[in-house]
Amino acid sequence: MAKDAVERKHQRLFDNVDQDNDGEITREDYQELAHRIIQAVQVTPSSEQARRLEDEYDRAWEAVADAAGVEPSDSLTLEDFCQAMARQAADEKAFNRNFGPLGEAEFSVADTDHDGRVSVQELQKVLEATGAARGDASQGATQLDNDNDGFVSKDEYLKAWRDAFTSAKAESPVMGKV
Numbered sequence: 382m383a384k385d386a387v388e389r390k391h392q393r394l395f396d397n398v399d400q401d402n403d404g405e406i407t408r409e410d411y412q413e414l415a416h417r418i419i420q421a422v423q424v425t426p427s428s429e430q431a432r433r434l435e436d437e438y439d440r441a442w443e444a445v446a447d448a449a450g451v452e453p454s455d456s457l458t459l460e461d462f463c464q465a466m467a468r469q470a471a472d473e474k475a476f477n478r479n480f481g482p483l484g485e486a487e488f489s490v491a492d493t494d495h496d497g498r499v500s501v502q503e504l505q506k507v508l509e510a511t512g513a514a515r516g517d518a519s520q521g522a523t524q525l526d527n528d529n530d531g532f533v534s535k536d537e538y539l540k541a542w543r544d545a546f547t548s549a550k551a552e553s554p555v556m557g558k559v
C-alpha cells in the first residue's frame with residue numbers, strides 16, 4: 382500500500398532529526414538538532430531563547446519516547462518513530478501540548494534582530510538548520526509570508542508547523558514536498 386503523506390513527512394522528520402545518520406533516533410540527535418539551529422541563527426547559547434529551545438527539544442524527545450513506550454535513554458528505529466509520531470499527530474491536544482511550545486521556541490529563536498518580528502530571511506535560517514525544507518528553505522519561508530510584507534507571523538508559522546506533521550497535504554512550507 383502506498384504510504385500516505387503524513388507518514389512520508391514523519392520519515393522526512395526522522396531523517397532530519399537523525400543527526401549522526403545511524404538509523405536510530407536518540408536524545409543526542411534532538412540535542413544536536415537544537416544546537417544546529419542555535420548556531421545557524423547565531424543566538425548566544427546561554428541566552429534565554431537558546432536555552433528554551435534546548436529544553437523544548439528535550440521535552441519533545443521525551444514525549445516521542447513516551448509515545449513509543451521506550452525510556453528517554455533508549456533509541457528509536459524509523460518504524461517505532463513513525464508509529465509514535467502517528468499517534469501524536471492523531472491526537473491534536475497531545476500534539477499541541479507536546480510540540481506546540483517547541484514551534485514557539487523555534488519561532489522566538491528566529492527573531493535574531495530582536496525586533497519582535499521574524500523576517501523571511503530570519504526564518505529561512507531556521508528552516509535550513511532543521512533540514513525541514515531541504516533545498517527549498519527560501520521558497521518555504523517565502524510561502525509562509527502570506528501577505529507578502531516580508532515577515533512571518535507567529536500564528537502563520539505555528540499553523541504551518543502543525544500542518545507539516547498532521548495534514549495529509551504532500552507539500553508543506555516547513556517540510557518541502559514529500
Ligand SMILES: [Ca+2]
Nearest residue numbers: 399403405406
Ligand atoms: Ca542517530
Ligand SMILES: [Ca+2]
Nearest residue numbers: 492494496498
Ligand atoms: Ca526580527
Ligand SMILES: [Ca+2]
Nearest residue numbers: 526528530532
Ligand atoms: Ca507576512
